[in-house]
Amino acid sequence: MDAIEGVTHSPYSHCGVVLKSGEDWVVIESIFDVHETPLLRWATRGRSGGFAAYRLAPRFAGAIPNFKKELLAYTGYPYDFDYSLSDQAIYCSELPYKAFKKATGEELGKIEALGDLDWKPYTGFIKSVQGKVPVEREMITPASLAKARQLKEVFRVGIDGPALNP
Numbered sequence: 181m182d183a184i185e186g187v188t189h190s191p192y193s194h195c196g197v198v199l200k201s202g203e204d205w206v207v208i209e210s211i212f213d214v215h216e217t218p219l220l221r222w223a224t225r226g227r228s229g230g231f232a233a234y235r236l237a238p239r240f241a242g243a244i245p246n247f248k249k250e251l252l253a254y255t256g257y258p259y260d261f262d263y264s265l266s267d268q269a270i271y272c273s274e275l276p277y278k279a280f281k282k283a284t285g286e287e288l289g290k291i292e293a294l295g296d297l298d299w300k301p302y303t304g305f306i307k308s309v310q311g312k313v314p315v316e317r318e319m320i321t322p323a324s325l326a327k328a329r330q331l332k333e334v335f336r337v338g339i340d341g342p343a344l345n346p
Contacts, residue, residue: 187302192326197247205219207222254270254279265319272322280330
């Protein structure tokens with residue numbers, strides 16, 4: 181959590197998409213694998229119980245059924261500990277990014293190379309996980325998703341600092 185938040189200078193280290201599943205609200209997320217988690221359980225996992233909610237702009241209302249279908253198509257995929265954009269495994273922010281792109285043809289957020297982020301203070305941790313610092317690795321981060329022009333922050337609790345996308 182500290183490394184993801186640190187390299188992006190944001191309070192965001194994880195993300196998912198809230199969906200209605202029958203009568204229940206769930207979050208489809210990638211943590212260990214892609215699956216649905218009850219919304220209340222998901223919300224309590226944030227640092228000090230903090231989380232923020234973002235909503236798609238109204239112009240994307242018609243794309244939501246296809247977005248949901250694309251999200252759910254990744255159910256069961258393993259978590260991607262390498263944070264690559266391949267389709268063999270999926271990490272948290274990669275899930276909504278890829279599903280949205282498949283549903284709309286638009287990118288949600290901005291792909292960034294690790295080398296363009298503030299990775300140096302986390303060199304030891306990154307090397308312990310990756311074996312090296314893959315500065316060329318392109319990724320989509322939770323902070324980048326939060327800044328997407330298609331989203332607007334609608335709620336937050338327990339997160340200090342200004343909204344990334346007010």
